[in-house]
Every structure is written in structure tokens, then in C-alpha cells.
Amino acid sequence: MNNTLREIFAKQGRLAQALEGLSDDADLFAAGLDSLAIVNVMLAVEDSFDVEIPDEHLNRATFSSISALAAVLQKLQAEQHSA
Template identity: 35%
Template structure:
């Protein structure tokens, strides 16, 4: 399970880095970094949400699209892992 979470985290990190590169932002980022603090705008957050849905082949429920869930890579990881587990259980 820990390897699965690490894989999810690495994939999210890759998505965030791609958005930062598109915006010509060179920032050090880790799982605890606040995404707004490294330079993501509200429009970038929308793009990140769409990228996450495509990357993980899931639809994020409206109730999960909250500032808290998009605060950091770690918060996104927890939300995605919960979504994937609930889809698997269904």
C-alpha cells in the first residue's frame, strides 16, 4: 500500500511540475509544499484537477473539489487514494 501511495504522489508531483514549467516557474516542491505558495493560480488549480482526473482515470466528485484537497500534493494524494479505493470497493 505504501508503494501505491508513493506512486500516486510521484504522479501528482509530475503533474504539478509540468504546470509550473508551462508557467516558467522554477520552484522546489515537495509533498508538503502549499501549491499556491509555489506559484499555482486558480486557473492552474483547474488545470491540475483536470490533469488528475485524466492521469488517474477518475472523476473527482463535486464534494471533494475543495481548497483543502488542493492545498498540497499530500492532500491531493490522500483524496485520490480514497477515491480509487472507494471505486475499487464499488
């Protein structure tokens, strides 16, 4: 999952800093992520993982790091499988 998220952020995140040098817990906003890029990242994530990110997760914390977004996605996928 994290590798796929890295690919999405590399393509859609328009980061000022290369992802290769960042850990999964690194602050992506400090690396140059902005609100416009978040929209592109969100759409790519929803397509790639076949989920819809609910409004309560459309916030800075969700997209602050690869690890944070992965945790939200894992929760959403678990909810889908239990429904």
C-alpha cells in the same frame, strides 16, 4: 502516485517556485498555484488516475499540497474498487 502528481503540477500548475525544492506537504498556493491552474491540474489528474473528482473535493484544501491531493485520490480509488 506522488511522483505522478509532481509531474502533473510541474506541467500544469504554473508554479512560481520549482517543485524540486518542495516537500509533498508544502503549500502549493504559497508556491504560486492559482485557481486557473487548479482546473488544468484537476483535468490532468482525472485523466492520469481514471477518476472523477467529485464536487465536494473541488476546494482549496484538496489542492493545497501533493500529500492532500494524494489522500483524496487514494480515497476515491478505494471507493471505486469497493463499488
